[in-house]
Amino acid sequence: DTEVTQTPKHLVMGMTNKKSLKCEQHMGHRAMYWYKQKAKKPPELMFVYSYEKLSINESVPSRFSPECPNSSLLNLHLHALQPEDSALYLCASSQAGQGLNYGYTFGSGTRLTVV
Amino acid sequence: GDSVTQMEGPVTLSEEAFLTINCTYTATGYPSLFWYVQYPGEGLQLLLKATKADDKGSNKGFEATYRKETTSFHLEKGSVQVSDSAVYFCALSVPPGGKLIFGQGTELSVKP
Numbered sequence: 293d294t295e296v297t298q299t300p301k302h303l304v305m306g307m308t309n310k311k312s313l314k315c316e317q318h319m320g321h322r323a324m325y326w327y328k329q330k331a332k333k334p335p336e337l338m339f340v341y342s343y344e345k346l347s348i349n350e351s352v353p354s355r356f357s358p359e360c361p362n363s364s365l366l367n368l369h370l371h372a373l374q375p376e377d378s379a380l381y382l383c384a385s386s387q388a389g390q391g392l393n394y395g396y397t398f399g400s401g402t403r404l405t406v407v
Numbered sequence: 408g409d410s411v412t413q414m415e416g417p418v419t420l421s422e423e424a425f426l427t428i429n430c431t432y433t434a435t436g437y438p439s440l441f442w443y444v445q446y447p448g449e450g451l452q453l454l455l456k457a458t459k460a461d462d463k464g465s466n467k468g469f470e471a472t473y474r475k476e477t478t479s480f481h482l483e484k485g486s487v488q489v490s491d492s493a494v495y496f497c498a499l500s501v502p503p504g505g506k507l508i509f510g511q512g513t514e515l516s517v518k519p
Binding site: 334400 | 439443449450514
């Protein structure tokens with residue numbers, strides 16, 4: 293299995309809703325990432341988990357809450373989002389440490405619309 | 408700080424034309440270099456990579472050579488197809504544990 297699977301593919305939520313994005317990989321990668329991507333822009337790093345522990349938070353607002361329940365799963369919990377949070381949310385994984393030299397594997401993303 | 412600069416797009420080519428997308432980088436350490444491709448409505452796919460100077464990464468007819476002397480990693484393809492239409496991102500990571508840093512992306516449109 294060489295894939296990162298993200299669900300759902302599309303999500304529409306109101307500003308008062310609570311929802312979660314899910315990401316799963318079975319490649320044995322111990323580093324997992326959340327990125328946000330606006331149209332025709334490069335992905336922006338949000339969070340990094342290394343060995344199931346949060347190692348980087350790129351000053352992301354608290355309405356985004358990541359969780360890594362085990363080495364294969366990564367969640368992003370969403371609450372009280374704003375319309376400007378509408379974007380493509382990408383999950384990625386990689387080998388940790390020196391394995392970063394070999395690149396990341398990205399999922400297909402969740403296209404989020406906040407209304 | 409570490410950064411990547413790509414040629415601006417969009418780039419429009421006719422089918423079977425030669426493609427070059429320029430990428431230069433600035434890095435404090437000795438980076439690994441990558442090209443990612445994003446097809447419309449999809450996530451990013453790793454297209455090719457190079458981890459040391461003079462390495463050539465290649466995949467699906469695309470090639471890029473890690474040039475330390477010119478700090479460049481230009482993407483080339485000899486004959487593009489309509490199916491190559493996508494956004495191409497050059498990226499680097501500086502070990503150990505460096506983040507993946509992206510260029511701004513170059514949109515390629517190939518016309519029949």
